[in-house]
Amino acid sequence: MAVGIFDSGLGGLTVLEAVANRLPSQTFVYMGDNLNAPYGVRGTSNIFDLTTKCIERMWEEDCDLVVLACNTASAAALKQIQEKWLPKNKRVLGVFVPLIESLTKRNWGDNSPPREVDVKNVALFATPSTVASRAFQRELAFRAIGVDVESQACGGLVDAIEDGDLILAEALVRSHVDALKRKMPKPQAAILGCTHYPLLEKVFKDALGENVEVYSQANIVAASLSDYLNRHPKMIGSNKLKNIFITTGDPVIISRRATQFLRRSVEFISA
Ligand code: DGL
Numbered sequence: 001m002a003v004g005i006f007d008s009g010l011g012g013l014t015v016l017e018a019v020a021n022r023l024p025s026q027t028f029v030y031m032g033d034n035l036n037a038p039y040g041v042r043g044t045s046n047i048f049d050l051t052t053k054c055i056e057r058m059w060e061e062d063c064d065l066v067v068l069a070c071n072t073a074s075a076a077a078l079k080q081i082q083e084k085w086l087p088k089n090k091r092v093l094g095v096f097v098p099l100i101e102s103l104t105k106r107n108w109g110d111n112s113p114p115r116e117v118d119v120k121n122v123a124l125f126a127t128p129s130t131v132a133s134r135a136f137q138r139e140l141a142f143r144a145i146g147v148d149v150e151s152q153a154c155g156g157l158v159d160a161i162e163d164g165d166l167i168l169a170e171a172l173v174r175s176h177v178d179a180l181k182r183k184m185p186k187p188q189a190a191i192l193g194c195t196h197y198p199l200l201e202k203v204f205k206d207a208l209g210e211n212v213e214v215y216s217q218a219n220i221v222a223a224s225l226s227d228y229l230n231r232h233p234k235m236i237g238s239n240k241l242k243n244i245f246i247t248t249g250d251p252v253i254i255s256r257r258a259t260q261f262l263r264r265s266v267e268f269i270s271a
Contacts, residue, residue, distance in 0.1 A: 001237035002027040002244075003225070004063030006054055009037035009162050009249075011196030012069030013258055013266075015095065018218035019067075019225050020243065026229070027241045029061045031271070034249030038158040039072040040127025040194070047076040047129065052085060054248070055092060057271055061244060065091045065235040067225060071193050071217075072127045075135035091235065095217050096139055098224035099191065103215060104143045108227060117144045119189045123180050123212070125204070126193035128153040136193060150184035152176050154194070161196045164257050170203050177207035192216040199261055246271050 005016045009032045016030050033039075033054050039047050051073040055066050068074045074094030081092050101108065104117045124136055131153040140147060154176045160169035180187070190212050192198055198216040205214050229236050247254040251268040258266040 001062050001064055001235070002029045002241065003229075003235065003237075004029045004031065004055070004058035004061070004066035005069050006031050006033075006051070006058065006066055006073070007068075007070040007195055008032070008039040008050075008072065009034045009158065009196070010254070010257055010261060011158070011161070011194060011199070013262060014195050014198040014216070014218045015067070015069035015221050016243075017262060018222035022219075022222040022226050023229070025240050027237050028243045029058055029063050029246065030243065031058055031246040032249070032254065032268075034162065034247050034254050036248065037162050038127065039070065039076075040129045040158055041155075042129065044076045044129075044133075047073055048080055051077045052081065054271075055081070057246065059090070061246075062237075064089060065093070065232075067221065068092060068094045069195050069217075069221065071095055071130045071195065075130045075133040091232075093225070093228065095195065095221050096135060098220050099193075099215060099217050100136070100139045100143060101224075102220045103189065103191070104140070106143055108224065110143075114141065114143050114145045116146050119213075120147060121184055121187045121189075122147055122149045123184055123187035123190040123208075124149055124151040124193050125154050125176060125180070125190065125197060126151065127158060128155055130193055136191070148184070150180060150187070152180040152183075154197070157200075158194065158196050161199055162257075164260065166200075169200055173197075173200050173203045174207045177204065187212055189213045189215060245269065 078094040
């Protein structure tokens with residue numbers, strides 16, 4: 001048995017790296033739906049259909065547990081997947097809640113009423129679909145009061161990263177940060193609410209300035225997955241096998257881009 005890590009494209013590799021470092025004896029199957037990326041400009045039911053098709057493909061690789069390392073799929077489809085679609089013996093987790101628990105300094109399963117937290121002004125950078133869903137604000141409202149969230153839909157950024165055009169990606173980050181700052185000049189914290197964005201974390205940090213705490217999901221999700229597997233040891237496979245990387249796109253191109261981003265050789269196979 002392996003743990004599946006899913007994203008619309010290359011962004012989930014930032015999560016895979018962190019979880020694989022944290023859990024070296026766990027086998028992982030990574031799947032990127034690069035053929036259909038970006039998801040962030042698609043409608044909810046389309047995102048649901050694409051995501052569930054990939055989850056079914058990961059079941060063929062013996063992944064009873066799949067992590068949606070994609071905020072867009074988590075925001076648009078996770079609730080419906082968990083409540084209406086998933087068979088009893090399978091699990092799918094998202095990346096939103098661990099991030100909000102970390103921001104609001106809550107432990108898993110803390111269902112106490114929302115309370116005041118230290119951070120008051122939060123900038124959220126995410127895809128157009130994630131921003132439109134308001135899923136972040138909804139989950140935050142369950143846990144915290146008095147937090148002002150200003151969102152910036154970072155149109156074009158996932159496309160530029162998927163295309164490997166890092167010059168365009170950097171220019172887009174700077175212009176999206178400027179746009180956010182016009183709406184909220186002094187955010188205390190910034191959420192990189194798309195798993196592609198940590199690939200440009202340095203640029204975000206530079207554009208935001210040093211007084212802004214930047215939250216990106218990889219390490220937060222890794223800690224949360226490790227905690228989940230401690231509580232659900234049946235989801236851990238019996239022995240470590242080689243990690244597998246699957247793409248719906250062209251495996252040669254995707255392997256080259258992934259190798260460029262991770263600075264180590266990664267070989268994808270075709271879905
Ligand atoms: N990495 C995905 C996310 O976290 C990118 C979504 C997209 O394909 O637009 O939202």
